[in-house]
Amino acid sequence: MFDMIASVLTGGATGIIGSLIGTVGRYFETRQKIKQMSLEFDQEYKLQELQISSRKEELESEEAIARMETNAAMKTASYAHDASYGPASVTIASILRFVRPVLTFVLLGFVVYIFWQANDDKALVFDLSNQIMFLTTTAVAWWFGDRSFRK
Numbered sequence: 001m002f003d004m005i006a007s008v009l010t011g012g013a014t015g016i017i018g019s020l021i022g023t024v025g026r027y028f029e030t031r032q033k034i035k036q037m038s039l040e041f042d043q044e045y046k047l048q049e050l051q052i053s054s055r056k057e058e059l060e061s062e063e064a065i066a067r068m069e070t071n072a073a074m075k076t077a078s079y080a081h082d083a084s085y086g087p088a089s090v091t092i093a094s095i096l097r098f099v100r101p102v103l104t105f106v107l108l109g110f111v112v113y114i115f116w117q118a119n120d121d122k123a124l125v126f127d128l129s130n131q132i133m134f135l136t137t138t139a140v141a142w143w144f145g146d147r148s149f150r151k
């Protein structure tokens with residue numbers, strides 16, 4: 001009878017130990033799966049960051065290309081508009097060649113005159129000089145800036 005009770009107790013104890021070992025094994029297995037999933041998620045996160053970065057660079061490149069195409073189209077349209085006037089006579093072409101230099105020197109003359117006469121009404125001279133400086137810098141930058149004929 002003692003053997004039977006010992007068998008029941010040791011069998012039950014062995015079953016419980018087996019269950020505990022199985023539970024501990026499942027715990028470590030779950031822990032390993034969580035580590036594996038964490039590594040996979042980290043890798044997926046890094047891949048998505050790379051894709052986002054790549055897409056951002058691609059969009060910036062597309063924007064730069066669109067900007068260049070727009071500038072080229074505007075220059076082409078400007079040159080086509082200027083060419084639409086048709087051929088000018090030699091006299092008119094000679095007169096037109098002097099428009100920019102004459103206007104530039106007149107504006108520069110105004111600037112020099114205003115600075116020489118800057119002794120009476122300081123507020124008026126200040127306003128006029130600001131306006132003339134704006135016109136002068138605009139004229140010089142526009143007239144003598146990049147006016148290439150590339151299409």
